[in-house]
Amino acid sequence: MSLPAIAVKNLVKKFGDTTVLQNVDLQIPHGQVSCLIGPSGSGKSTLLRCMAFLEEATSGTITINGEVLGFTESATGIRERVPPAANRAIRAQIGMVFQQFNLWPHMTALGNVSEALKTVHKMSRKDAEERAMAQLVKVGLESRAGHYPSQLSGGQQQRVAIARALALKPKIMLFDEPTSSLDPELTGEVLNVMRDLAAEGMTMVVVSHEIGFAATVGQQIAFLDHGRIVFTGPPQEVFRKPRNARLEQFLDTYLDRGASMLL
Numbered sequence: 001m002s003l004p005a006i007a008v009k010n011l012v013k014k015f016g017d018t019t020v021l022q023n024v025d026l027q028i029p030h031g032q033v034s035c036l037i038g039p040s041g042s043g044k045s046t047l048l049r050c051m052a053f054l055e056e057a058t059s060g061t062i063t064i065n066g067e068v069l070g071f072t073e074s075a076t077g078i079r080e081r082v083p084p085a086a087n088r089a090i091r092a093q094i095g096m097v098f099q100q101f102n103l104w105p106h107m108t109a110l111g112n113v114s115e116a117l118k119t120v121h122k123m124s125r126k127d128a129e130e131r132a133m134a135q136l137v138k139v140g141l142e143s144r145a146g147h148y149p150s151q152l153s154g155g156q157q158q159r160v161a162i163a164r165a166l167a168l169k170p171k172i173m174l175f176d177e178p179t180s181s182l183d184p185e186l187t188g189e190v191l192n193v194m195r196d197l198a199a200e201g202m203t204m205v206v207v208s209h210e211i212g213f214a215a216t217v218g219q220q221i222a223f224l225d226h227g228r229i230v231f232t233g234p235p236q237e238v239f240r241k242p243r244n245a246r247l248e249q250f251l252d253t254y255l256d257r258g259a260s261m262l263l
């Protein structure tokens with residue numbers, strides 16, 4: 001088997017005395033969309049944040065394209081921090097989009113997308129804005145480049161946030177409930193951008209309650225419950241004939257079973 005884009009091994013995350021992730025093992029294949037589902041508080045965001053190194057795991061390892069992120073761990077459990085410069089380079093392969101778009105209110109769409117290119121990547125203003133514009137075109141917002149966040153709809157703001165992440169040329173994109181704060185009529189435009197990205201072969205990990213998206217675009221579904229991966233499999237197995245009692249209960253309680261018609 002070829003090297004996975006992300007390999008999570010025996011990951012444990014504790015906040016104080018509370019164990020939020022318990023011995024999580026998960027592989028994210030290249031060029032596929034993996035969807036993470038599970039009840040509120042099951043640890044989905046925490047797992048995603050560990051993959052982006054926004055949280056440090058308590059034990060276990062995360063490997064990005066074969067390189068260990070954050071901390072290496074010996075067979076006897078001794079952890080060693082990966083040198084900062086090397087770790088930054090590994091982490092730079094990951095782009096992340098959140099439920100809250102977190103755009104800078106005082107910058108235009110173009111400013112939001114080009115800012116890190118100028119300040120972090122030291123690109124010239126011209127080059128940064130050219131690359132930023134190309135990303136805005138990609139998410140269908142070229143005509144909104146000069147607008148401030150307050151002049152954009154929620155769906156447009158989220159597309160700017162996606163463009164901002166893509167401008168940094170990540171190899172893997174993580175999405176944490178990217179449509180959950182949007183009105184239903186604005187959800188589709190964001191999911192369409194994500195569909196296009198998937199069709200281009202971007203490796204994606206998506207936490208979402210949009211079961212229609214998971215069922216039609218996801219190639220792998222992982223179900224997290226109480227900090228454990230209970231089930232992983234293709235959408236057909238998850239939604240059409242869930243064999244795991246806990247998963248079945250989750251689908252009954254949380255999701256629109258009508259979505260199984262999509263399969």
Ligand SMILES: Nc1ncnc2c1ncn2[C@@H]1O[C@H](COP(=O)(O)OP(=O)(O)OP(=O)(O)O)[C@@H](O)[C@H]1O
Nearest residue numbers: 015016018020038039040041042043044045046047
């Ligand atoms: N910084 C933190 N400090 C303490 N506990 C935390 C912290 N972040 C998350 N938790 C706890 O970890 C657990 C998992 O939270 P997490 O946000 O990962 O769940 P989730 O599956 O994303 O839930 P939701 O669907 O509501 O977004 C919860 O019990 C939460 O209260």
Ligand SMILES: [Mg+2]
Nearest residue numbers: 044045046176
């Ligand atoms: Mg969450």
